[in-house]
Amino acid sequence: MTLDTSKPEETELALSKLEDRSLLLLDDDAVLRQRLGRALDKRGFETTQAGTIAEARAFAHRNPPAFALLDMRVGTENGLDFVPELRRMRPHCRIVMLTGYGNITTAVHAVKTGAVDYLAKPADADQVSAALLGCTGPAEVPENFISADRIKWEHIQRAYELCNRNVSETARRLSMHRRTLQRILAKRAPI
Secondary structure, three states: OOOOOOOOOHHHHHHOOOOOOOEEEEOOOOEEEHHHHHHHHOOOEEEEEEHHHHHHHHHHHOOOOOOEEEEEEEEEEEEHHHHHHHHHOOOEEEEEEEEEEHHHHHHHHHHHHHHOOEEEEEEEEHHHHHHHHHOOOOOOOOOOOHHHHHHHHHHHHHHHHOOOOOHHHHHHHOOOOOOHHHHHHHOOOOO
16 A cells, blocks of 8 residues: 555544554653654554553553554663564564664664564654554655764764763773774764
């Protein structure tokens, strides 16, 4: 099915034809979770929100959802680890991963694990609805790709933040010299 995702009414029409519109929304960012949950409810989903994997697991055991939108990083846990369990509870659940740290490796892993799509934050409710319903068309090739230097810089910045901005710990985990890391962190982001 090809659908114009710029027209929310088409997504709502596709959803209105389904009997089960239950959606499990898992994200540890309460503000984002509530805002996105309200927007998806307005589009016809019956959303249940969870802030932890334990909450999501408890809900899914009681009522396995037809749809799931899972954040990749949920506190110290990985939402991707919950995908196979959710698949066992409801084999035809349409699972979409949502993350602020998008890269090709995790996208491929998400799909191999059982997710049907993978969206980078910030994703709006129309994009999420289209992905959940499988109504996204072929991906558009971007005009300008992100440079390899920029990807490397973002990876280092992410590692630095995950290590609580500790240069020595970040350098150890990235297997690089501490002074080299300090020089990289002092530079501006490459274009």
